[in-house]
Amino acid sequence: MxxxxxxxxxxxxxxxxxxxxxxxxxxxxxxxxxxxxxxxxxxxxGTIAWMAANLIPGAEAMENFSKVLAKLWETIVLSIISTTTAGLFALFFALFGSKTTKVNQPLAVFSRFIASVFRNIPVVAWALVLVISFGHNVVTGYFALFFTTFGFLVRAFIETIDEASMESVEALNATGATYFQMVFRGVLPESLPQMVSWLFFMIDTNIRSATLVGLLTGTGIGYLFDLYYKRLDYETVGLITICIIVVVIAIEFISNKVRRLIL
Incomplete structure (x- = not known):
């Protein structure tokens, strides 16, 4: 006591x-x-009062609704494509970097090092560097989101694979299974639901990040936000902000539903 x-x-x-x-x-x-x-x-x-007086969309702002939806759709598609492709590459690096599925130690160290480098460089820094190479276009935004997502998912996938039960892996190895049989029959079936959950999490995150990247690359909803902000058209800025919030909440709701089904 x-x-x-x-x-x-x-x-x-x-x-x-x-x-x-x-x-x-x-x-x-x-x-x-x-x-x-x-x-x-x-x-x-005072800030709340100013927002209520200036950011509530009026009739003129609603005339730009179709433009906002088009750019918002572009941002959503960019976020999904960058996340899914980054997830595919991250899976291979995670298999090489995990203690459970590593081929050899040097390759595992290399995979973890690459993931650490890409993860620790902010998406804004990637966007600024890539703008110099690719200019202000969708490709720049894609690679900026891809690199940061890749770094994060490699780390998340490695931890997910390491947490997988070793019993099935040891059983397959004991029966003389090949490396690919061990991965596809022992590791992935147990780890895949959590990996899909991480993918949905990054899609949700990348929609927010894509808005910021768009400000720097001149693409997507971020470009439209910057355009109307510089015109001091605060009502349209408010409309854009509301649309972004609605989409983020909707994506989060869908991802939560999917996580409950697969986990």
């Missing part, structure tokens, strides 16, 4: 120290950046 109380006290002390450190960091950064929390909170009501 006393040992349990000591553990609880230590946890409380550790939690208090963590909270104090976070508070000190927050105060330090606010002082460095000259950010005033009181003024920030006081500006919230």
């Amino acid at each position: 006393e040992n349990r109380l000591d553990v609880i006290k230590k946890k409380k002390i550790h939690m208090t120290l963590v909270l104090l450190i976070m508070l000190l960091i927050t105060m330090g950064t606010s002082m460095i950046t000259d950010f005033n929390f009181v003024e920030g909170f006081q500006s919230i009501p």
